Amino acid sequence: MTGKLTRRDWLVGTSAVAGGVMLGSSASAQDMGSIMNMGAPISPENPIRMTNNENPYGINPKAMKVIVEAYKRAHTYNFTIRGELTKVIAEMENIPEECIAVGAGSGEYLMATGALCGMSGGDMIAPYPTFGGILRSARNFGANIITVPVADDLTIDLDAMRKAVTDKTTCIYLCNPNNPIPSIIEKNALEEFCLEFSKKAMIVIDEAYYEYVRDDSFSTMAHLIKDNPNIVVLRTASKIHGFANVRVGFAFAHPDTIRELMKFRSGTTSYPALMGATTSYQDADYHKFVIDKNYESLNILYKMFDELDLPYVNAHANFVYYNAKRDAKEVRDKLLESGILVGRPYEPYKNWVRISTAKPEEMKYLVEVYKRDFG
Ligand SMILES: Cc1ncc(COP(=O)(O)O)c(C=O)c1O
The missing domain is CATH 3.90.1150.10 (Aspartate Aminotransferase, domain 1)
Structure with missing residues (x-):
């Protein structure tokens, strides 16, 4: 042939x-x-x-049905449903509702955290390669980007990142699992890193692929946000929920940090998107x-x-x-x-x-x- x-x-x-x-x-x-x-x-x-x-x-399919039905009300400015979605997520994640910001994809909060960090000047440290959204935003708003190559086994090299931190560091981005390399960071090492460096800089943990992980050495860092205003966790409905073109995502952070991030929000998430996500997140x-x-x-x-x-x-x-x-x-x-x-x-x-x-x-x-x- x-x-x-x-x-x-x-x-x-x-x-x-x-x-x-x-x-x-x-x-x-x-x-x-x-x-x-x-x-x-x-x-x-x-x-x-x-x-x-x-x-x-x-x-x-259940969420799709809800989305299609919701379009019958798409001519209205009805965004109250955001509260219902927030409630669902708060319960799932065991975090207070005031620690959750809903947005048009996690990209919106990558942009917002990048802007927040960029405007404070200084350096943003990120592994390389990694997902670029926050880096572009931080650079546009004035940050100097410092990239730290992944280790020989292509995992994020936390020790090398630790060594890259200086007095000028204002933000550290960690994508866990990483992208384009689908590696994870061991949970205890990551938690220790977050607690240590959140005293000096904002730590942004991008957990876009969180739902896919089946490994006991992995954990979300969402439990840290309540007591640490310098830790932000990002999630998205774009991946496992299939909402890439519907646009729903989240920032989990201390209420004071959420308020800061909200200043950079570019818009609102649509009623059909919010209705669909509320259904999708409840269908395990x-x-x-x-x-x-x-x-x-x-x-x-x-x-x-x-x-x-x-x-x-x-x-x-x-x-x-x-x-x-x-x-x-x-x-x-x-x-x-x-x-x-x-x-x-x-x-x-x-x-x-x-x-x-x-x-x-x-x-x-x-x-x-x-x-x-x-x-
Ligand atoms: C690591 C990571 N973070 C964030 C995003 C952006 O997701 P969203 O569609 O929620 O803006 C992606 C998209 O591929 C991604 O790979």
Whole structure:
């Protein structure tokens, strides 16, 4: 066989057509059809998205129903529902309501914390590589950014970050799990770090992928915010809840800090978004389904990496980071020809690729394509 592996080639080649062997006994017609992307066949123009760490199953169907219904009231300035969402989150997280700010994605509070830190001047310290939102904001508002390379095993190097702190440090950003490298920071070491350095600077812990972690050595730092005005924890509905384009996120912080952050809020979250999030956050079954599927997809990728002898970081989120042993851009371009879009390269790791998990059956398609093109 030459040329592109078509969707039909894949289905025939994996014997999925002949009884769903590859898809397992729980395979359904919907699983099989999901190789279609957003109702249309996959192609370079309509690729399976394995690039932005999104939830491939989308918004919880119950929440979607609520969102659609809520649009009937979208002509009104009704934002009172924010209180209800805050109540739900406060109960889930066991923190007071006044310690929670709701926003249009966590990006809004990355911007706000970046602005707050930037305006106080001085240095912001962050690992490298990491998620860039807060760094851009802090730089725009006047901060000097100091980046600390991750350790040899690609985990965030807390000791090196500790050494980078000076009298000029006003803010420290820690993304846990990190992105693009899905590593985590050990909970006791992180708590000790937060308590020590929050005496000198604001510590921002970005927990965008918090819900995906299944490792006892990980913990949220949300329990620290009540008594430490210099610690801010950020969460988002964009990932496990599938709200990337609906826009709901949170800052958890001391009430005094929340008041400061609110000054930088860019707007308000829409009524349908708030209504949808209130439903979504209360449906644990759906989260479990998404997390189980994520780990199924991760295992499919790990197996391929092991077979092809490609080193990878143990993933604590909905994406992997692995050494393709070839130019990451070449991998990205080649996969796109077969209708798969993976993450962009991150300096200085030119051969390392980030792949966001899609549905398990889509990961199997990626494995077929990958082995054909690079095996
Ligand atoms: C670590 C991290 N923080 C924050 C965000 C932004 O999320 P939001 O959609 O809530 O603005 C992302 C998005 O990919 C992310 O990876």
